[in-house]
Amino acid sequence: MHRRRFLKASAILSAGAAGAYALPLLTAFKSSPASARAASTKLRWGMVIDLGRCPANCTACVDACKKENNVNTSGDRRLDIYRIRKVTLESTLVAAPAQKSVPLLCNHCDNPPCALACPIQATYKREDGIVIVDPHRCMGCRYCMIACPYNARQFNFRENRHQPNPAYPKRQHGVAESCDLCAHLLDQGKRPACVEACEQSHANALIVGNLNDPSSEIATLIRNHPVRRLREELGTEPKVFYLGL
Amino acid sequence: MSSPRRAIVVSLVLMAVPLLYAVITFAARPAAERPWLEPPTANTTCVLPKDRMRYDHMGYLKRLRDRVMREGRREQVTGNHAQGIASCRNCHAHRELFCDRCHERASVRLDCFGCHTY
Numbered sequence: 001m002h003r004r005r006f007l008k009a010s011a012i013l014s015a016g017a018a019g020a021y022a023l024p025l026l027t028a029f030k031s032s033p034a035s036a037r038a039a040s041t042k043l044r045w046g047m048v049i050d051l052g053r054c055p056a057n058c059t060a061c062v063d064a065c066k067k068e069n070n071v072n073t074s075g076d077r078r079l080d081i082y083r084i085r086k087v088t089l090e091s092t093l094v095a096a097p098a099q100k101s102v103p104l105l106c107n108h109c110d111n112p113p114c115a116l117a118c119p120i121q122a123t124y125k126r127e128d129g130i131v132i133v134d135p136h137r138c139m140g141c142r143y144c145m146i147a148c149p150y151n152a153r154q155f156n157f158r159e160n161r162h163q164p165n166p167a168y169p170k171r172q173h174g175v176a177e178s179c180d181l182c183a184h185l186l187d188q189g190k191r192p193a194c195v196e197a198c199e200q201s202h203a204n205a206l207i208v209g210n211l212n213d214p215s216s217e218i219a220t221l222i223r224n225h226p227v228r229r230l231r232e233e234l235g236t237e238p239k240v241f242y243l244g245l
Numbered sequence: 246m247s248s249p250r251r252a253i254v255v256s257l258v259l260m261a262v263p264l265l266y267a268v269i270t271f272a273a274r275p276a277a278e279r280p281w282l283e284p285p286t287a288n289t290t291c292v293l294p295k296d297r298m299r300y301d302h303m304g305y306l307k308r309l310r311d312r313v314m315r316e317g318r319r320e321q322v323t324g325n326h327a328q329g330i331a332s333c334r335n336c337h338a339h340r341e342l343f344c345d346r347c348h349e350r351a352s353v354r355l356d357c358f359g360c361h362t363y
Binding site for chain 1 (some may be wrong): 314315316317319329359
């Protein structure tokens, strides 16, 4: 009789303890963003790049991004970080030779291989679709760099010497970095630095918007024009659409 | 008591003597004095009360970091009443006279300011 009573008491106690531990878990899954611009599933950030409007010699987006995000730029191409970079694509068709200057950046895939590869979830997809690196947690294993099919991620081999934007932190040596669509600006209702610079140079080739909103400029562009994404066959579901690729 | 048992007891007691000596002299040491910290320059209140801040400033910063980076809620680090790590300097102007004093005494390495300007 004593054994049965003991077993009953320990079962009740352990059930109570499990309940006490489970309660924080239950409340943790309820998310309540305090501001409308916080990462919520109502927003799904995407970008459209109109290659017809992108001039070949212009690097306004690249320069603006470097300044805004305190990106490591020293002139040494082995060490420099390019959150956005311009690449010249050449068509190999003999009958229709063409050269296009294409801005390449992180595509913020809906199925991001970098977030899958990160062993500690230092890079992850936020609820609003932005793929972002948490530089506090990143340990510099660079699995994400191997995983990205677009070569969009780079590694900080050196701490940035300069800080052109004092309102934004810089990165230390040992952290992987990639474009985060200027999440710190988007969260406050502003636009990414590259988009602003493109507009100021009167090219208007970069457009960022909410893909979930059917009336937004970016959604109408995608609906009405033939857009392509990079390496769609890989199944990463990138959210940067190119017009005229 | 048999002879082996007595020998074991005596040797245990002898081994405990230096241990007790160390414990008692350690406990009898005076408590370490807190280093002098630069007082805050403004008259406003801090994010948390002083004792809670002393205990929990790292926990507060970690929770704030996750709120800002993972959830995108930046209302605490923007605007006039910003409470992020870069806004501590509005009241605590010099980190050498404030943060570094306790951190060097306790030998806890500060990693924050390699990226965040103070």
